[in-house]
Amino acid sequence: MNLSAVSESRDNNFDVLRLAAAALVLASHSFALTGRHEPLAPHTLGTVGVEIFFVISGFLVTRSWVGDPSFRAFIGKRIRRIFPGLIAAVLATGLVFGAIYSTSSPGRYLASPDPWTYIASNVLLFPRTMISTVYTTNPHAAANGSLWTLPIEFRAYLLLGLLGAGALVRRWTIVPIAACIFGYSVIAGLGSSGRLFAMFAAGSSFYLLRELVVLRVDIAVGLFAIWVLAFSTTLSIAAGMLALPYLVAMFAYRTPRSLRRLAARGDISYGIYIYAFPVQQSIVATLGTISPFVLALIATPLVWVLAVISWRFVEQPFLRRRRAGIEPSGVLASPQPHQV
Numbered sequence: 001m002n003l004s005a006v007s008e009s010r011d012n013n014f015d016v017l018r019l020a021a022a023a024l025v026l027a028s029h030s031f032a033l034t035g036r037h038e039p040l041a042p043h044t045l046g047t048v049g050v051e052i053f054f055v056i057s058g059f060l061v062t063r064s065w066v067g068d069p070s071f072r073a074f075i076g077k078r079i080r081r082i083f084p085g086l087i088a089a090v091l092a093t094g095l096v097f098g099a100i101y102s103t104s105s106p107g108r109y110l111a112s113p114d115p116w117t118y119i120a121s122n123v124l125l126f127p128r129t130m131i132s133t134v135y136t137t138n139p140h141a142a143a144n145g146s147l148w149t150l151p152i153e154f155r156a157y158l159l160l161g162l163l164g165a166g167a168l169v170r171r172w173t174i175v176p177i178a179a180c181i182f183g184y185s186v187i188a189g190l191g192s193s194g195r196l197f198a199m200f201a202a203g204s205s206f207y208l209l210r211e212l213v214v215l216r217v218d219i220a221v222g223l224f225a226i227w228v229l230a231f232s233t234t235l236s237i238a239a240g241m242l243a244l245p246y247l248v249a250m251f252a253y254r255t256p257r258s259l260r261r262l263a264a265r266g267d268i269s270y271g272i273y274i275y276a277f278p279v280q281q282s283i284v285a286t287l288g289t290i291s292p293f294v295l296a297l298i299a300t301p302l303v304w305v306l307a308v309i310s311w312r313f314v315e316q317p318f319l320r321r322r323r324a325g326i327e328p329s330g331v332l333a334s335p336q337p338h339q340v
Helices: 014-032 045-067 071-101 106-111 114-123 149-165 171-187 192-208 217-229 236-254 257-263 269-287 292-326
Strands: none
Touching: 014 045, 014 236, 014 257, 014 269, 014 292, 045 071, 045 149, 045 192, 045 236, 071 106, 071 114, 071 149, 071 269, 071 292, 106 114, 149 192, 171 192, 171 236, 192 236, 217 236, 269 292
16 A cells, blocks of 8 residues: 555544554553553653654644645644643643642632643643642642643644745655754754654654555564664664654554544544643542552543543534634644653
């Protein structure tokens, strides 16, 4: 199967894969928020989930730009995809979870600047993970440690849009940039932000090279083996840039349609990502010392419900505005956050 023959199709399992990536982040945080280390640390399940999110975003957002090369429409789609859900989640964390689990009384807490500073900072994409009086007895006191990846993702969108506005979203521009990032990661390594930019660039390049890509099981197995062998080494980023885009495309286009039943409630992966952390923190604050497995078991249905509500009543209504003709047509990509 040639990737170019299927890359424009909506007949894919990207929603299911995003759901799986969000589940990996939730599972990873179940260890961290109970004060445990994951079996595969330091390269955690959450890191894998976030890398998958960024590869998917690079692929689909580049497809979106190529399908509708308007900077205004492109950024409008990205804003509508990220900010409504983010604002709702930040308000819920700062005003509801925070008021319940603050060491101050609800009235004193809401009268203090802490929740409002937290809300404003995160809505403006200046990540602020802590609220000083909230979750103070937990092993980790962050209110929502997942939000740090969203500014990175939005900057990646802006960079892609600016390159596109300059007619530079082409194979001969993005692919060399990704190659330079690849080389630098081998020689000097990359930090957390650099790792996510690298995965976004890899996904973007993979879409632009789609005419050269043949999706074959044997190639996927070989790349998966390389990725696993490099999993906890200094070559993990480079291996991920090579393997993950191919594995993502294989899953999206060559797995059974029946898997889509898992995503029948809509694209709720973003809601899972932005609500899981405060829900898990609240469970730990309520129950005290519990195992990571118990935390994941309790948190999953609660987060699922919140994510469905977020999708149906917050995210989807804003996305439907595009379908009503408010902006030019184009392929909508679901950006995810993304990280641990």
